Amino acid sequence: MTLRDTGTGHVPVNESAVGVLDVPAEPYAAGAATYRLALRRLRHNHRAIVFGSLFVLVVVLCLLAPVYARYIAHTGPNVQHITEVLDINGKSVDVVSLTGVPVGPTWHSRFFLGADADGRDLAVRLLYGGRTSLAIGVMATAITIVLATVLGLVAGYYGKWTDGVISRVFDIVWAYPALLLAIALGVSLATGGISIGPVQINSGSILIPTLVIGIVYVPYVARPIRGEVLALREREFVESARALGFSNFRIMASEILPNLTSTLIVFVPLQLAHSIILEAALSFLGAGVQPPAASWGTLLASGAPLFNVAPYLTLAPATMLVITCLGINVFGDGLREALDPRATVRTGY
């Protein structure tokens, strides 16, 4: 038996200035009807559809990286062609000049976007780098959402010392700016890897930046969830469930969690964009994806010193990063509006 909140709407939940989900006390229909209605609203939001499609296009292109590398560029993401010479308009051009400047965009199938300073095909690395950045973003978001949901649910539902302990841990994590905390964790783990009992993760694995990003963002999502649970646990349908003798676990899983779904759905695209950007920042600073693997952050880092003479090395990954995050964010806004047109979400990243 499941009791749904079909009543008079949510009580406004106003968490601290860091994470707020203000939902007006406006009645709305939850459950399947709610999502059908949301989908209809989303379909009519052309801006969200266009930007969402842009994001999907980026994902598809990145997924096709091996195809591009094998059948068009005929090179791999880590293959270096430093001393090779290209024929461009009848002139011989070094892939990497004696002064270390790589060749720019060409009409050749290889080096279509030019080469990086290590003589690798930039287009191939851009697509492979996108796969890495997106994979880390998706996995880190999943970690954040799952951990934040569980911890926010437990803290909000049980309250008292359980809430006190979990909330203080959040406060401690929150006390460090997310980027600084991620750098500290990333640098230390990227050097030695992770070895906890049977869990062994090599220092070069992308699981390390994934875990780091996934963990540092947990409080940012868990606090609003906890706030919403604090309100929900006082609602009549929860009291009814208690009166019927449901266990705490069952109340949390079958009564409260379903009422968090729309909030979580809104958080996913937001969190995905944040995770991708943090990955880029970490990799740019050398604390994220380790060489020779490509990510948009590592491409930005390797291109930055040559910005004066080869700006495309920086502009290409930066453009991909902007398109991707813009696509996700605008689509996320559309999704939020579709789920509850009157809700406003403020996050304090």
Added chain:
Amino acid sequence: MRPNHRLAYMSSVAVSLTAVVAAYGTFGAGASGASPAGKQPNGAYAPGGTLQVSMGSPPESLDPQLGYSSESEEADWLVYTPLLTYAHKSGLAGDTVIPGLATALPTVSDGGLTYTATLRKGLKYSNGVAVKASDFPYTIERDLKVGWSGDSWYTTTIVGAAAYQAGKAKTISGISADDATGQITIHLISPYGAFQNILAFPSAGLVPSGTPMTALSANPPPGVGAYMITKVVPNVSFTLQKNPLFAGFHIPGIPVGYVNAVQVTIQTNADTEAQDVLNNTSDEFDWGDVLPPAYVAQVESQAKDRYTPETLAATDFFWLNDRRAPFNNILAREAANLAISRVALQRLASGQITPACYYLPPSIPGAASGPCPIGAPSGNGSFSAASLGSPADIALATKLVTKAGLAGTPVTVWTEARQPFQAFVTYLNSQLNAIGFKSSIKVLSNGIYDPTIGSAKVNPQAGWSEWSQDFPNPGDFYFVFDARSILPENNGNLDLVDDPHIQSTIIRLDKVPSSDLPSVDPQWSALEKYVAGKDYQINFGYEVSPFFLSDRVDFKTAVFQPVFGDDWSTFELKS
């Protein structure tokens, strides 16, 4: 018995202030900041002005008994003249050891065990205190007490130095000095041919007896040199002022300096540093820095009359752990050597290395030349450093790996995060994978790289390193192949080579005095070829440094000294 050291030092500070004030009165308008008045009738520029220098990294310390980095020595060798020093000349001539505060090069007796030198008369420190012969043993003792990181040069060569450092003796028994005659006698543990070079370290630059046996990085002690350190803002800037007393000593071969002051500012952004020199807002690009790739072409075209790339006595190489698979197999080492294109690495360094396959740089006696005998034992022949890493070489290397049964062997290559070193190792990783190994990279932050790869517990397989000369002697370079350098921590022999032939040759040739090195040139060359044939490591280039000055400096007369880099005492300001 020595005088009360601390009191002597304090009184010297008071004298110093008096001397400086007096000197400023004497020099009047020629003091710091005053501009020279153009060319004199003899064609030289009028002395004076302030040289603005950008330095990419702060000196380790300006205390001569503590600073060992190139940035420290670049300043200290003009402030603290040792008994012997190097000629203030460019090119090979700059490698010549000349008398500094000693009247002549030391006489060597007892089969190379005793060195005797005499101190010049009438010398004074920049604070006006007279220099005594006994200041020399005091200076060496201070080196050992304050913690100069090159202290083993003294403890392994001078009798009683190790005992003094260990606190088992009150003085260094192997050094005696007579203040009356100025005679200084040094007894060695065993003959060491490069001992004259040891005496020419700026750390052996005399300081007054009584100088505190503590680090004086922010307030370095007085010395005898063309300049004196007047202001230090740690990690930000420091200033050298002309020493008004030095010109009166008339020491042959040591310039008294042209500019009145050298204002050194730490500028860690190499792009800004290059831009500043291009725009003439700074007078010198730090020779210890790599010219950013984005500026190389611009500097070469816009500043060609004030820029030259100088090949240094410094070798870049990939070390291969010869005691661990796969590089304990000579075929694996040979394959790795064949697969590395030295020209590719030159491009990754923006042209700032000279491709090579031998270890000793050309300016070092005993350097070998000619085709590279890579894989000599397996008879694969000789190669040109400029053509290695060709498709044919890769094919041959792949065959060798397969033949040795090492295909798929995991290898971890180590690097620090700085460029171009990370790019070097990324390339090594790529090439090792190309010839059949299963290679991956480990990138460490700059501060922990050396201690990590030097730890026996880590036992790393391969990675990047460099050897930059302490002094121009092949024995200094062969520290990395010396079995005595193998240590559980701070290991100096990263290849872990313990080859009896190399060892016996090093021990024999190390006894040859620096002045006689030409006589053993062929023997060092033969050792070079032997080492290259054994493929113990992958030597790939000699570092090139930018000698890049502003338009304000007379580039024609400025000296790039091969041991200490930009020689500020030779820089003349045009206006």
